[in-house]
Amino acid sequence: MIPFLLRRVCIEMPLSLLVIFTVTFFLIRLAPGGPFSSEKSVSAQVRAELERHYGLDKPLQVQYVNYLASVVRGDLGPSFKYPGSTVADLIAGAFPVSLELGCYALLFALLFGITAGMLAASKNGTWCDYLIMSIGMGGICIPSFVLGPLLVLVFGLILGWLPVAGWSGPLDRVLPSLTLGMVYVAYIARLMRGGMLEILVQDFIKTARAKGLSERMVLVRHAMRGSLLPVVSFLGPAAAGLVTGSFVVETIFSIPGLGRFFVTAAFNRDYTMIMGTVIFYAVIIITFNMVVDVLLAYLDPRLRNG
């Protein structure tokens, strides 16, 4: 296990990051327009000064090496769009918000997804099962840019129960978390239902029922644990997707998370901010995937040498 871990951490992870860094660096330079283009043209002299200030006057390969060295030292550089802030500052300010939102959404998805999946499985083939699975399919199909405004319309504008935008009080967390988590509720419910249907026909469940245990005890104590396995394996990529933020949900609800920076940085051609967020996301996703791989390797020794 240790050589496997060492190989992942010391060789494969840095290599993956280097490839992502390199591809992103050169790809964004191919996009037309630059960080200092605007509707009112900047004079050649001001542009030259700005480019000198940010090191954009040097040959591209020199910029690449310089920035790579800077990132290796842990310095993601200053933001071009926000001159008073560094990329690290902006990420440090925005990521906790995305993380918090992602955690609430994941919690909501697990709570409702597992419950709905269990209920559907226990009522397999009845109207209740079909209803839950239909709603689940709806949850997967309805994109967040439709669901978000719909929830806002009902709970914010018509009922007036919840705020429609912002990230100040606890109530501000409700609608964005529901919007972001809804699609995962649907996935988890379907995975849970499938897992539970497999478990419910096992002999040990029949034994449990024969012993006179209540159905609730059978479901919660005996069936649930085994049914959770597909959900747990789904949690790795789901958690990575949730905590890295969502541009759509953050924009709809005006949330100061990292998802907005990730997208607006590309629109602004804020080169350092694009690089910083891409590297940051890459580290998170690679880490989550690595954790899953390690778990799988732990469960299946054949993978450790593969």
Added chain:
Amino acid sequence: MQRRHVMNQINVIQLPLFSLLSFLLSCSQKTTPVERGISSQTLLIANQTEPQDLDPHIVTGVPEFHIMEALFEGLVIAEPKELQPVPGVARSWDLAADGLTWTFHLRNDAVWSNGDRVTAGDFRFSYQRILSPNLGSEYAYMHFCIEGAEAYNKGTITDFSKVGVDALDDTTLVMRLCRPTPYFLSLLAHHSFFPVHPATILKFGKIDTRGTVWTRPENFTGNGPFRLAAWEINRIIAVKKSETYWDRSSVRLREIDFFPIDNQQTEERSFRTGGVHVTANLAPGKIEWYRANRPEALRTDPYLGTYFYVVNVTKPPLDDPAVRRALSLAVDRAAIVRHILKGGQPPATCYTPPGTGGYHADSAVRFDTTEAKRLLAKAGYGPGGRSFPAVELLYNTSETHHTVAQAVQQMWKRHLGIEVTLVNQEWKVYLASKQRGRFGIARMGWIGDYNDPMTFLDMWVKDGGNNNSGWSHTRYDSLIAVAAATSDREARFAAFREAEALLLDEMPIVPVYFYTNVYLLHPAVKGWDPNLLNIHNYKYVYLEK
């Protein structure tokens, strides 16, 4: 057993649902932030995007300017209704007989938020800073009417004492201009002329260091009616009434919260649920609803800007003025503003918005399909002539630009029988295409920096930085030079009028409409007067039921 089984399952699903419902039911709020704001004199503003910075010499956008207005004050401020310059840090000023030398007398009681006095030397330091080449300020050109300013900014001279800005003593600032500039006082209300606190700047870098942390709330020093209280990126900028501001007795607001809400739907919903007093915009699709249901909240203020198409005159068939005139004559501007924009935008009859600094151009833009057809035929296109070559109409991604372009495309097809291809590009790609001349016809909008026709008309001179049309005319350039060299109002306006008539005869641009500023304003907000530059000095604003 079966019944208990069902009950248990219902409990499993009911528990979380019931908890959520109870939570939501307990959420009904007694008062909205807007109502609480009215009681506490806290103005809540939806301010589009996160500001780049809070450095008045660095920032370039409208959202930033709205915050600058609260935190800084220049020598003069713009009176809110007509934008006439009234005393700010300067209590009075004189213009010498040469029409070029301005002397400003600063008030003794103007102080920074840290208690230091605002001196003439601070202004000199500030103007030296914005003109320093290393700072890379995009608005340094606003100072180029000052003697030696352009040369200093371009590095031709390095001694700032050769620039026409002198602090004779703490309260006397003299500025010498290199040309008569009748709108000079109006320029001084622009944020590029705001002072910065020298000691604060030098504490965190050199005079020309870009992007230091002096604008963070814990380091910030300003001289405006409000002081910076909090800046949480992408969340809020809160400013509180300054206790050191010289005219603090006139300031009735106690706090202003700026929220960076860049989504028009979100800010409208926020307004509707009592989250903000003012929005930055209102989507055209919502205007009719507000006009019918909440007319007291809908504002359609005139705005100093023109929406137009720029024509690349270097590309056939657009190199023929008759073709360009025909295209312009075939655009039904009244229909565009009535059916698409709906925000009270006046159809363009000329290029410079009527009333800019008191100037009115002659009406030269109209809708006349018969004349349009005749001109196109004269150019050799249409029935019996050549077929019209492929032309592209470029615009940046936006629902409104797209709809307007579609309408214009249809008008040209119906009235002139020509096909134009619509090309939609992402903002930076569009800018690059426009600046490199890779377009046939392109959408443009121009918002005046100050209330004078010069801000519109000087962009079409030969090699003007924003003149992407490829068009130039020596007579036009000389007329703009005449207007720039005289302070006589009638002579200037006559030169502008002739220049604009020439521009609209040659038609390197097709004006479509004049902007209005369409937004939502809570009726409790008082002192928020409509004006051409969308400037709202917060010391005149207050909240009252």
